[in-house]
Amino acid sequence: MYVGVVVGSVVATTKEDDLVGKKLLIVQKVHPSKGTAVDNRMEVAVDNVGAGTGEHVLVTTGGAARNVFGSSVSVIDAAIVAIVDSMEVNEQGSEA
Amino acid sequence: MYVGVVVGSVVATTKEDDLVGKKLLIVQKVHPSKGTAVDNRMEVAVDNVGAGTGEHVLVTTGGAARNVFGSSVSVIDAAIVAIVDSMEVNEQGSEA
Amino acid sequence: MYVGVVVGSVVATTKEDDLVGKKLLIVQKVHPSKGTAVDNRMEVAVDNVGAGTGEHVLVTTGGAARNVFGSSVSVIDAAIVAIVDSMEVNEQGSEA
Amino acid sequence: MYVGVVVGSVVATTKEDDLVGKKLLIVQKVHPSKGTAVDNRMEVAVDNVGAGTGEHVLVTTGGAARNVFGSSVSVIDAAIVAIVDSMEVNEQGSEA
């Protein structure tokens, strides 16, 4: 999983049935301690915990994301699985 | 999933049966708010929603892409699952 | 999937049974329009369409590659699924 | 798998049931011989071997991580599978 910040959303009328009724949120990966963006890649993850713009979230990908929606035939490859309350990072550890 | 722009297509006569009759579109990953290309990597995704060149699309990958074509024995690892109408990105959020 | 050029091959006597009799080709990822190498990472993909050195091919990865050989217990994670006849890339689209 | 150092943890009240009771540890990938951080990407992995901050660990990802918790319907995509006692790296080998 990775930590990201919800920075927006995608609206799409023409889409797979599996995506109908799902919130498509744009998530920017961030460095857990510095809070800065990690490379400029943003992903679209389907929300399942009620996350909103500006919130720090945990994103899971691949088969794990499909499982979030309880269906191994899902077309979703990234899902938000938690809203982060707090993170503790031991900088000395991170300079290892 | 990631947001990309359809920039072209691939024609291949010699190919796996599973690809016959499928539109092989070249997709450039883009930054959702800046619209700029994200690293110069382009992927080939199979279209399933009628996307055309120049359109912003949502691409899913891995097992999720196989599921788009309803077959766990598919040889497809990337599929277009939506045509993007609009995206809203909160720049302040993205500078987090 | 991604577009690559076959640039060579690997010979290995000591290998998994699943690889016996399979062509192990070295593929360089290329930018579909510029034809230039995309980062200096080369992958080894198992050929299934009769591709040769210098040819542009389409490579699929992960579970999709295992499916190319019709066996979910395959040890192959990258497979060549098409020989590219031509590619059309709309440069304006790619500068999006 | 990759070698990393546990540098912290994530606390999240709102989360998928599958994550309840699980330790969400922040792991920085490190170069096995130099010990330095490998690109500034930190991942969140679920601990299953009792790892603590500052310890070198082995992280597995994807379906392998789901299997660590014995459930193919898990939403976990990264798991800590070992605490590293020691590593031996032949620098000459690594300059190959």
Next chain:
Amino acid sequence: MYVGVVVGSVVATTKEDDLVGKKLLIVQKVHPSKGTAVDNRMEVAVDNVGAGTGEHVLVTTGGAARNVFGSSVSVIDAAIVAIVDSMEVNEQGSEA
């Protein structure tokens, strides 16, 4: 799959049962023709063909790696599947 050089090994007492008795080798990805390291990322792969330090090997990842050990419930995400005898790379092809 990718070509790498075995540069060392990991010793871990506290680990998942699935890893007990398995050789955890540190592999540096290398450029097949130049032999130079490809980005400074080293992975840990489980050996299944008797590879030793300094040898060029072929590494498979994801579900394919789990299959090497014949168990879809394995916690292994990277496995060594061949010892490379020789590689032939057509430099002209690689400058494509």
